[in-house]
Amino acid sequence: MSGAVPPRGLFPHDPADGIRNLRREGIRHVLDGAAWAQLAAELGGRLGQMRLLALWAEASGQVHALFHPDRTRPLIASVPTEAGRYLALSGPAPIAAPYERMVRDLHGFEAMHARDLRPMLDHGAWPATAPMAERPGPPPRGPEPPEWLPVEDETLSLVETGPVGALEGLLRTRLAMRGREIAAAEWAHGFGHRGLLAALQGRDTEDAAALAERLAAGATVAHAVAFARAVEQATATEIPPEAARIRAIAGEAERVAAFLATIGDVARAAGAERLAARAGALLSPWRDAMGAAFGHRLARLVVRPGGVARALGAEGAAALADAADSLRRSLAGFARLQATSLAPVLEGLAVVDGERAVRFGASGIVGRAAGQGFDARRLHPQAGVPVEASVAEEGCAATRLRLRLRGIEEAAVRLVALLAVAPDGPARVELGRARGEGIGCAEAPEGEAWHFVRLDAEGRVASAFLRDPSLPHALLAADVLRSTPLAQGGPPAAALRLSFGIAIEGLDL
């Protein structure tokens, strides 16, 4: 993943008339305002396949955009802000919009010609505006309710809920209803904002990793791996194969747990109580086995920069193998129950088509249910055990559930294969150096986790960014709920939203 410099210009697939970078800084290409403007202009056309994944800023005055154009090597383009401003990318690439809102809330940098200028994380409750800016702004006027997008049609009835009471976390929802049809859906989040990006600064890599993995509990391992990989790139560290094996084992165990939890959540919200009960009955012993294997039921503090905290003991490995065995024997019945109870009511609803999936940068289950087969596990060695991840085309809520069911089976099979590889060699190495910049990626249960880190001369975090896969999926969920009919006896809107597997904590940072 370390970025070899493309011969000319920024973009390796188009060296002939690529966009000129001013210079390299760490792993990033710094553009001047004109080159950034050219990039912005071409994202809507020639560079439409760049896959913009995230956008964030630093107090020093740069804005960074992360792309994954050829799905093998990430590219980061940076632009210095001028008088606190930079040109928005959200015009041609709508997925940039929530990130531009975040940059404004945290750093105070304005995206010119942005699609959406409403606050997102700043609810008016912090002691200062732009708290991560070099000089934070004056205190806000006081807590403010979310600004919803205007609804043109006055005949629509507006239904607001939250933020307390949503199954998956603190979330305000607003549905504009035309009779029984959803005419528009919108979510407002940020209630759980902990200031993780600021809190990471100044920590050593060990401490920072322990905080970064707490971005979202359901993807603890994935975020730990993404952060560790960023640190390992920054410090030119190569982890031993045994560490990669244990990380993969923990990752598959987490995938099983996350898919069972999401199926349970959707089932509960849709009133499929028998299925919810079965999901819980499978999940409880699975978490017990994770606890036995990793010393923590969510596998916290297992993945560390440079490898893993400790070797996997024989007893722990046996607990996981037994749990995988008994889970696999229950899966056929679980799948039949799902197919008869929940799938029929979700069929054909909340459809994400391939075009939308690409435009929003969907990944994980949401992406794969809409024909996007990419899986970030293929970017890294996996102890020689291949990655199987089913792909479908229909893109509806039922498809996403089916893929999670298949995903449980696929993860359990991989887990058993990984456990069968004989342990070999050390599970951790010292970091290669103190200072550097890196970007790391891991395939979380619900999609791509990307973490960026810059370490100073003492090996402390100077700057970091954490991307949970949920943000594009939250936008997609709102987008596709438009013109969804809520039939009498059908699933409520919450069940359809939950089928996207969104982690609110991951959005809130």
Place this chain on the structure above:
Amino acid sequence: MTSVRPDPAQVQALAARLRETGRGGAEAASGAPLSLLHVPTGGCGGCRLELALLFEPPWDSGRHGLRLVTDPRHADVLVATGPLARNAAGALLRAWEAMPEPRFLLALGDCASDPAPDGGAPYALAPGGVRGLLPVDLALRGSPPPPGSILLGLLTLRDAIRGRAGPAISR
């Protein structure tokens, strides 16, 4: 990963608190289920994942007289998880104020239990955490506490409210 009971000192203090504030006994002893409202106050979501397990098999906490509700107006116990984000303080306070008396507050997990919670930046976290805003009746440590410990804590609270001592559970 064994289940841990709340420590006896805390349980005694709880009983004393309930007596002092006149919140135990008669009404609660009717045997009506205890309704829990979960308010995430800005954590990683780990406590929610473990709490959710309690209401499905094999735990099935309904049989212990516990249930989850989503509307504060129907809740006996507010279960707070997380270090208290400033952005969540308003929602927490409104939920608490909407709950009918007598009402009870459980701080679930290290983040909500700690009077000086870590895990975020000072600009984003309310000083004093959940305890700085509302009176906590029972705090359950752990990050997150395993389901068995959460259940023991909830049963301790239930029995203290009903004026009895010492839960016994089986899974």
